[in-house]
Amino acid sequence: MQEIPASFWTLLAGIVVTAISFWVGQNHGLFPEQASNQAPLVDGFFNFMFTIAVAFFLVVQGAIVVFIIRYRRRPGDDADGSSVRENLPLEILWTAIPAIIVIGLGVYSVDVYRDMGGLPSSGMMMAHHHSRGSALAAPLEVQTSPALTATTYGLGGAPMAEENHTPDLTVNVTGLQFAWIFNYANQQVTAGELHVPRGQDVLLKMTANDVIHSFWVPQFRIKQDVFPGQFTELRFIATKTGEFPVVCAELCGSYHGGMRTRVIVQEPADFERWLTESQVAQASGQTVAQATPSTLLTSYAQDLGITQETLAQLPH
Amino acid sequence: MTPAQIPVQTLVPQGEHPPAWKWYDYFTFNIDHKVIGIQYLVLAFLSYLVGGVMALGMRAELYTPDSDFLAPAVYNALLTNHGTIMIFFWVVPAAIGGFGNFLIPLMIGARDMAFPKLNAIAFWLNPPAAILLMTSLFFGGSQSGWTAYPPLSLITASHAQSLWILSIILVGTSSILGSLNFVITIWKMRVPSMKLDEVPLFCWAMLATSILALFSTPVLAIGLTLLFFDINFGTSFFRPEAGGDVVMYQHLFWFYSHPAVYLMILPIFGIMSEVIPVHARRPIFGYKAIAYSSLAICVVGLFVWVHHMFSSGTPPWMRLFFTVSTLLVAVPTGVKIFGWVATLWGGKIRFTTAMLFAIGMLSMFVVGGLSGVTLGAPAFDLHVHDTYYIVGHFHYVLFGGSVFGLYAGIYHWFPKITGRMLNEPLGRLHFAMTFVGTHLTFLPMHELGMKGMPRRVAMYDPQFEFLNHLCTFGAILLGLSVLPLLINAIWSWSRGPKAGDNPWRALSLEWTTSSPPLVENWPVLPVVTVGPYDYGTKESS
Structure with missing residues (x-):
């Protein structure tokens, strides 16, 4: 054969x-x-x-x-193998x-x-930098000055490859031990969960109060560290309605594993309704608009597994 | 007959063992490189046991999603000290200090290292460092990870963090002194008859390792010293509220700590290049390629550190530059892997325990290397950075790679170090438990990370419970797998069958002297008549 x-x-x-x-x-x-x-x-x-x-x-x-x-090696065979050394x-x-x-x-x-929007200010996009900078310096962006944007790192480019596009919604994000605070400065709304409208270009301007945190939404596949004394950014378009976890991915202390919240992606109309309701509620002083981190967190203390003493140590 | 013509094999006749050191000599400031090598290996192995118990504590905590077994601060202290011990007190000292010191003079035909007293000083910096680290546990333990990123490290458990820094600076100093010694010894002390292309590949790997350590370790020492000043003396190098730069610390840290990965794997590559040819009865395939690829890894490895910081405060150009350099490291690493696989081709492979661990290392390291390539580009790394995918990846490299390689080295050189053979059936049991345990523990971690579980957490989303159960079962198996080795080593050290000078019929110079080698290694320095990998040729038979 x-x-x-x-x-x-x-x-x-x-x-x-x-x-x-x-x-x-x-x-x-x-x-x-x-x-x-x-x-x-x-x-x-x-x-x-x-x-x-x-x-x-x-x-x-x-x-x-x-x-x-x-x-x-076969039993009884004590010889050496091939002597080939190179080819x-x-x-x-x-x-x-x-x-x-x-x-x-x-x-x-x-x-x-x-x-993914990772090259916002390089090469060809330099030409747009000025217009983008001035947009960021508009009164909506209470915390951001042009000087700071120059050193802002992260995925800040327009996600739709329209380089001149300004974001539809900007949210200020603050990380602190062990929670996230989302501030819609333009609408005077502050929340413990991130609400975003589906299909719109959202920019997160992020900073931290105490130590380094890291903002991660696994379903969005994007992550950016968040620093005290510095701004970083993430920009994305949510494509699916639903609730997804927001996870802190940088070791930030004892309850790092408990530093989780949700991002709630809504249809634009539902999002607007939520925004209006929150605006009304917060304008009448019922909720978190003027809250310090510790008062804001009091109701969550049980879920976070931390005590009132820990809360009292938070910066006010 | 002049000494130069004496055949190597008859220098020390079988069974005639010269006076050896007494047991208490191993607890003194002894300057014999073999004593120092054994001191390193034993201290490192004890540290490995401590670090392993810490890992089991963490896996027990992670059996359930809630934080219910350990206090969260204790969990963070365990994760910090597990990493610290396994890196700075187990793999680095065992591979570099242990095997490096024991083997290099024997392999190049020298009577000792270039600076024996410096060598002893380098070792004796380690016990106080270990004591400092253990003391830090009584102050709550350092809790900011082995990376010790400020500001967390500035505001958490300051006393423990300060002791941790002092401990790392001591082992870093030890590493610098040791590396200096290795470079000079390998370069200047080779027996005159040894040509450059007859230097065993372990020595090439140690040369690359030592150069890398000399370049990178001082930078870590700088970073940690500044951190120490910030914690204790009111400076603000890394205090953001006073204008300090937290990202600068990360650069200083990773400028050392990425090369540290190569410090933990390059000597293991060297061990692989020694063990595989002996037990496959084949010359190493591509001697020059393997030797030069160690040096290539050493050079490129100095310029890849920012891939640990893709999600940190790094500008786009930096993320992209370090993507390219990171991906390039895969090329010289691949050359080595292919060389070892090709060494298996055409051999007459003996499945000794040393060879099983070497083949196991080869197989495991391929997994860790490939997952490492996927992490080289921020496009994917941004998703899995700081998740269990990373934990899975680096344990395949450092456990499947480094620890398997160390085990291979232990089984291969135990007869030379102690003069007695290890028990093979127990060795095979050890291998089987370790091989299964490693996959069971670390393979599910990749999926955990991709699905959304961050690393360094004591509590997690309940959807991840099943995979965490697998990891914990694997960790228990890995914990138990150390028992056969311990029993084997302790029993064989005193009662194992006598090894003779050269039980594996190996060709490198360390096998030409007695087992254990006499105090100055040879009565008369050996003459190289046959290359270290000349299996299957006329000269070797």
Whole structure:
């Protein structure tokens, strides 16, 4: 009986590895749902990387398994193995292929990062910087001066690739041990949960009161650290109504794990209604507009697992 | 016959063991590099046990979503000190101080390190550092993570944080002194008959490691000293309310602490390059590529630190520059992995426990390396930064990689260090438990992070409970897996079968002397007649 040629097995293995990699890369189910305009970009980028990674994984682990079975020492055989020490073309090949892949990944990642709004003030967008700066300095932005915007880091670019676009809604975010406060300065509303309208361009201007926190919404796939004495920003368009967790991702003290709240994505009409109701309620002094962090948090103390003494130590 | 012509193998006849150090010599300021190596290894292993117990405490807390087993401050103290101990008191001292000191002079045919007293001083900075760290636990323990980011580190448990800083500065000083010694020893003290391309790859890896430590460690010391001043002397380098810059601390910290990752893996790469050829009975594939890729990792590794800060206060150009440099590190690392896999090709592989751990390291490190590439670009990293995905990734690198490599080294060189063989069935049990436990503990963490669980939390969303159960079961298995090793090591050290000079029929110089080696390593310095990887050639048979 004739043997099947090795090149056939290599080809078959290549096809199988490729097929498995593509299938796993698209069907791994590791992400939570997508709820922002950035989420599909991030997921697409990860799936691309994951496909390549699965292929590498299968090839390397496959080689290890095949070699340790095929080249195991047989009982009684105390001789040495092959004395081959190098193979220059092979070594060039396995240096060049990863090099090309990582350079390609690097270029692709810049593209994705720009589409996510990560390059707000570089290159071509310098021309728009002035107009954007003046928009930010408008009276709506009570806390922001042009000097501060110059050093603002984060994903602040317009998420729809319309570079001149000013955000539809700006929310001031304050992180403190162990809660988030959302201030709609223009509408005189302050809340412990973030409400945003679906399909609108939202800019978060964030700072912290005490230590570093990090604002993360897993379903939005975006994250930015929040610093005391400095502003950072995130900009996104929520694409799906619903309630999603806002998670602090930077160790900020004992109850770091409890520093969670929600972002509530509503249809624009529902959002406007909520905003108006909150405005009325807060104007009559019923809720949190004038509250200090500690009074604001009193009702949440039980959920946060902290005591009134801890609250009393908060800066007022 | 002149000494230069004496065949290496007959210098110390089988069974004739010269006087060795007494047990109490290991508790003194001894300047023998082998004593110092063993001192490092034993202290590091004890630290590993302490750090492991801390990890089990955390996994117990994380079995349930609520914070119900430990007080939250205690949990944060455990996570800080677990990281600190595993990095600064286990992997770094075991790999660099332990194996580096024991093996380098033996591998290059030297009687000791270039500066033996400096070497002893470097070791003896470690016990006081360990005492300082343990003392800090009585002041509540430092609670700001091993990263100690201000302002949290400035306002939380100040006494413990100050002791923590002093402890790290001591081990950092030890690392600088040790590295200086390694560079000079490897460069100047090779036996004259050893050509540069006959230097064992472990020594190349240690050279790269030491250069990296010399460049980066002082920067950490600067950052921590400024932090110490801020906490105790009223300065405000990192106090935002007084104009300090918290992001500057992060740069100082990661300028050292990213290279620290390479300090923990480059010596392990060296161990891999020694263990695999011996047990596969094959020359290492691509000696030059593996040697130079260590140096390439050393150089590129100095310019990737900002990938730890993609979500911090970093401008876009910085995020993109460090994306490119980070992704590039994958290339020299891949060269090594492919070289080791190719070394398995055509071998006659003996599945000793040392080889099992080396193959296990290879397999695990591929996973950690690939997940590392996915983290190199902010487009994805911004989602998973500071989540359990990161915890999963770096444990595949540091446990699946570094600790598996250390285990391989322990099983491989235990006969040389103690003169006795370890028990193989117990070793295989140890390997099986560790291999299963590692995957069970760390694989689910990737999904946890991607689905939304941040790291360093004592309480989490109940939807993550099932995967956390898996992690905790895996951690228990990993905890138990240390028992076969402990029993094996303690029993074999006194009662194991005698090893003889060269139980693995290996070719590097450390196997040409007695086991354990005599006080000045050889009666007459060996002559290199065969390269360290010349398996399967005429010269070696």
